[in-house]
Amino acid sequence: MNASKAPTEGSKTLLSGGRIRDLRRRAGLTLQELSDKAGISVGFLSQVERDKATPSLGTLAQLASTLGVSIEFFISTPKVTDSITRSDERPRFSVADSSLQYERLTTDLPGGTLTSLIIHVPAGYQSEVASHAGEEMIVVLEGTIRQTLGDSAFTMTVGDTLHFMGDTPHSFANQTTKAVRLLWTGTTPRLIGKQLTNGD
Numbered sequence: 001m002n003a004s005k006a007p008t009e010g011s012k013t014l015l016s017g018g019r020i021r022d023l024r025r026r027a028g029l030t031l032q033e034l035s036d037k038a039g040i041s042v043g044f045l046s047q048v049e050r051d052k053a054t055p056s057l058g059t060l061a062q063l064a065s066t067l068g069v070s071i072e073f074f075i076s077t078p079k080v081t082d083s084i085t086r087s088d089e090r091p092r093f094s095v096a097d098s099s100l101q102y103e104r105l106t107t108d109l110p111g112g113t114l115t116s117l118i119i120h121v122p123a124g125y126q127s128e129v130a131s132h133a134g135e136e137m138i139v140v141l142e143g144t145i146r147q148t149l150g151d152s153a154f155t156m157t158v159g160d161t162l163h164f165m166g167d168t169p170h171s172f173a174n175q176t177t178k179a180v181r182l183l184w185t186g187t188t189p190r191l192i193g194k195q196l197t198n199g200d
Contacts, residue, residue, distance in 0.1 A: 021049040022113060023067050026187065028133060038066040083107050092120065099125060105183075113187050121145065121180040126173040134166040136186035143180030146173045 024034050031049075035042040040059055047053035055063070064070060090103040101120040118141070129148075138147070140156045147156050148171045149164055156162065164170065166186065174180045 017049040017051040020045075020063060020067075023069065024049075026113070026134075027067060034063070034066060038062045090118075114185060115187070116183070116185040119182040119184050121172070121174045121182060123174055123177050123179060127171045129169050129171045130166070131169045132166045134187045135164075136166050136170075136184065137161065137163045138172075139183040141181040141183055143174065143178055144176050145180050145182065146175050148172070 024031070029037075031045055032042050035045045038045070039062060044053060048055050085105055085107065092101045092103055094101050099122050103118040105116040105118065106114055121143070139161045140158050142158060145156050147154055147162060149162070150168050
């Protein structure tokens with residue numbers, strides 16, 4: 001480990017400790033939990049997050065692996081062209097054997113805190129009830145969806161939006177005979193470190 005001070009003014013700063021801290025918090029990990037999983041001291045990790053120490057590339061790779069991202073997440077600067085996704089080029093994905101399909105809209109922006117997806121909900125689909133840390137927003141792009149949030153249940157149609165904190169129990173259902181498209185944006189940690197797999 002390289003516990004040297006953060007780079008002085010005029011040098012090129014490749015790493016912001018805030019990126020590690022934000023990603024750790026989004027993953028729901030304490031300093032101690034991340035240090036244990038990554039095999040580094042909690043004191044050193046605390047210094048890194050406060051930009052008081054600079055980790056070696058090896059240590060940074062350990063942190064990246066533990067947090068489920070590539071090392072480039074912390075040290076690269078994205079090109080403008082890498083921030084664009086084209087509607088006719090985005091592949092659809094599914095998670096395990098779920099019938100839901102996704103299109104990822106957000107890119108691998110270093111230090112980014114948002115994930116945004118288009119969710120394709122088949123007719124008759126009913127989600128499980130979820131509750132977790134994070135902030136979420138849903139926009140109905142096509143079709144009609146039945147949304148439950150806490151003790152409330154309501155029908156959402158094209159153009160309707162729902163903005164809520166993820167720790168409120170929530171679920172949704174497509175009770176129609178037509179597919180639904182939703183625009184979902186959030187900071188929920190459940191998507192951190194998870195890789196979507198190709199659907200059928």
